[in-house]
Amino acid sequence: MFEQIKQPNLLKEIFGQLKQNIRTGKLKKGDYLPSEREWAATLGVSRTTLREAIKAMELVGLLGCVQGSGNYIPTDLSHALSEPVSVMFMLENGTAQQVVEFRQAIEIASVRKLAKMVTPEQLLRLEDLMTGMSRETDPGLLAHMDQQFHRLTVELTGNPLIISMMNAAEGLIEKQIYDVRSLIMRDETTVAQMKAQHSRLMDAIRAHNAEEATAAVIDHLDFAGNFQYEGKPG
Amino acid sequence: MFEQIKQPNLLKEIFGQLKQNIRTGKLKKGDYLPSEREWAATLGVSRTTLREAIKAMELVGLLGCVQGSGNYIPTDLSHALSEPVSVMFMLENGTAQQVVEFRQAIEIASVRKLAKMVTPEQLLRLEDLMTGMSRETDPGLLAHMDQQFHRLTVELTGNPLIISMMNAAEGLIEKQIYDVRSLIMRDETTVAQMKAQHSRLMDAIRAHNAEEATAAVIDHLDFAGNFQYEGKPG
DNA sequence: AATTATAATTGGTTTATCCAATTTTGGCTA
DNA sequence: TAGCCAAAATTGGATAAACCAATTATAATT
Numbered sequence: 001m002f003e004q005i006k007q008p009n010l011l012k013e014i015f016g017q018l019k020q021n022i023r024t025g026k027l028k029k030g031d032y033l034p035s036e037r038e039w040a041a042t043l044g045v046s047r048t049t050l051r052e053a054i055k056a057m058e059l060v061g062l063l064g065c066v067q068g069s070g071n072y073i074p075t076d077l078s079h080a081l082s083e084p085v086s087v088m089f090m091l092e093n094g095t096a097q098q099v100v101e102f103r104q105a106i107e108i109a110s111v112r113k114l115a116k117m118v119t120p121e122q123l124l125r126l127e128d129l130m131t132g133m134s135r136e137t138d139p140g141l142l143a144h145m146d147q148q149f150h151r152l153t154v155e156l157t158g159n160p161l162i163i164s165m166m167n168a169a170e171g172l173i174e175k176q177i178y179d180v181r182s183l184i185m186r187d188e189t190t191v192a193q194m195k196a197q198h199s200r201l202m203d204a205i206r207a208h209n210a211e212e213a214t215a216a217v218i219d220h221l222d223f224a225g226n227f228q229y230e231g232k233p234g
Numbered sequence: 235m236f237e238q239i240k241q242p243n244l245l246k247e248i249f250g251q252l253k254q255n256i257r258t259g260k261l262k263k264g265d266y267l268p269s270e271r272e273w274a275a276t277l278g279v280s281r282t283t284l285r286e287a288i289k290a291m292e293l294v295g296l297l298g299c300v301q302g303s304g305n306y307i308p309t310d311l312s313h314a315l316s317e318p319v320s321v322m323f324m325l326e327n328g329t330a331q332q333v334v335e336f337r338q339a340i341e342i343a344s345v346r347k348l349a350k351m352v353t354p355e356q357l358l359r360l361e362d363l364m365t366g367m368s369r370e371t372d373p374g375l376l377a378h379m380d381q382q383f384h385r386l387t388v389e390l391t392g393n394p395l396i397i398s399m400m401n402a403a404e405g406l407i408e409k410q411i412y413d414v415r416s417l418i419m420r421d422e423t424t425v426a427q428m429k430a431q432h433s434r435l436m437d438a439i440r441a442h443n444a445e446e447a448t449a450a451v452i453d454h455l456d457f458a459g460n461f462q463y464e465g466k467p468g
Numbered sequence: 469a470a471t472t473a474t475a476a477t478t479g480g481t482t483t484a485t486c487c488a489a490t491t492t493t494g495g496c497t498a
Numbered sequence: 499t500a501g502c503c504a505a506a507a508t509t510g511g512a513t514a515a516a517c518c519a520a521t522t523a524t525a526a527t528t
Contacts, residue, residue: 011293035477035479048512055287057321067480070521080318081315105344160328160332164322282482300510303510472525472526475525482516482517485514490509492508
């Protein structure tokens with residue numbers, strides 16, 4: 001007959017107010033929050049409880065805490081969520097293959113968008129990187145530039161969800177990928193093929209051909225992926 | 235000449251140990267953690283400090299806390315990270331269009347994987363949903379089943395990254411999408427077109443044709459997307 | 469005006485204590 | 499013995515009062 005009177009969870013209440021202030025634009029990147037003592041008084045909760053909410057935000061990278069200075073919302077959120085994503089992934093016994101799958105999803109979507117609405121300035125940035133790669137011969141640097149190229153296609157989408165998720169995924173297997181790419185880049189034939197794939201992708205983007213860009217990036221990712229699972233060539 | 239002696243951050247230390255225990259498999263989904271008092275004693279920190287770490291994990295959905303019972307690692311992590319993703323997205327002034335972009339990336343990758351390695355059992359589940367939709371006429375239910383179908387293609391990938399990110403994205407614009415889909419489903423011609431698109435996608439998956447599946451799902455998403463931005467038909 | 473000591477502010481951490489929900493325990497009853 | 503129920507113990511939820519440490523602001527000094 002009567003309903004349970006659920007007493008509100010203070011933590012969630014604090015978090016809710018925080019979200020509300022962000023939604024309405026009262027709080028934005030770079031802003032400093034009130035001091036913990038003052039804020040706690042405003043909320044009508046103890047400093048201890050408030051801090052539990054604050055540290056949660058800090059854990060996910062959505063809040064910066066500096067002793068003696070204050071708590072603020074970071075300007076750069078591109079690497080937020082990385083830690084929790086990592087923990088979740090480990091708990092799910094995630095595999096490198098799954099990370100690759102996810103990154104492919106991100107990259108395919110990125111080049112598709114780029115093909116549809118790339119600007120001349122963005123094209124220049126991509127072409128600059130391409131030019132640099134064509135001159136480079138050092139395997140390690142080539143691998144790095146290849147990674148840079150892929151990252152740039154994602155960043156140019158300007159989609160914070162896509163960018164943030166890409167960065168979160170990056171930390172999951174970074175080193176292994178890196179090492180393998182360096183090995184790949186030691187084979188001249190392979191390097192030539194990769195550069196050709198990049199060129200094909202660039203041409204597709206320039207021509208605003210989303211389908212061709214998709215095909216090109218899939219080819220490239222599959223090509224690189226084969227080395228992941230079959231070992232280096234030769 | 236001398237280097238700064240950095241005293242360790244207790245919170246990060248606690249998180250580190252937690253991650254370490256997860257990485258090595260000592261902690262896994264469903265496990266209960268020691269009681270706060272006991273755990274704090276083990277770590278050599280105060281219960282207050284430990285709780286800051288615990289509540290942080292809880293707020294991101296990676297820990298469950300039940301008063302009187304204990305703290306545990308949830309069995310279902312598929313909805314973890316949703317809250318932080320939502321906050322990040324608001325801070326970045328994310329748009330509905332960007333969510334759609336992200337979801338498309340996820341769904342395209344999902345059907346591509348399905349086409350490559352779908353099992354007979356998975357096909358059955360998809361076909362069951364299709365059969366249900368072919369019989370349904372109620373716009374609201376049709377919209378819900380359409381959403382279910384899309385969700386299922388993602389879940390069947392079995393990729394925790396993809397599933398988790400999909401769920402996180404879901405909460406960002408859920409209601410709007412839902413409402414618009416109901417409106418769409420009130421037009422018989424539109425419903426017929428959508429069902430045809432689903433059929434095409436299913437055929438492609440059955441035939442293990444990733445490219446055709448990609449094209450089909452893109453067609454479908456673009457078709458539904460047009461209603462988002464151009465208003466309902468008529 | 470620049471520098472430097474000093475004070476005030478702010479986050480980091482601990483302790484002790486109480487409340488509230490859940491679980492366990494032990495005895496009682498059918 | 500099996501089941502039920504109340505009391506006790508355990509566990510998380512929350513607060514208050516301190517104190518430390520890093521930073522910032524202030525004021526005194528040169």
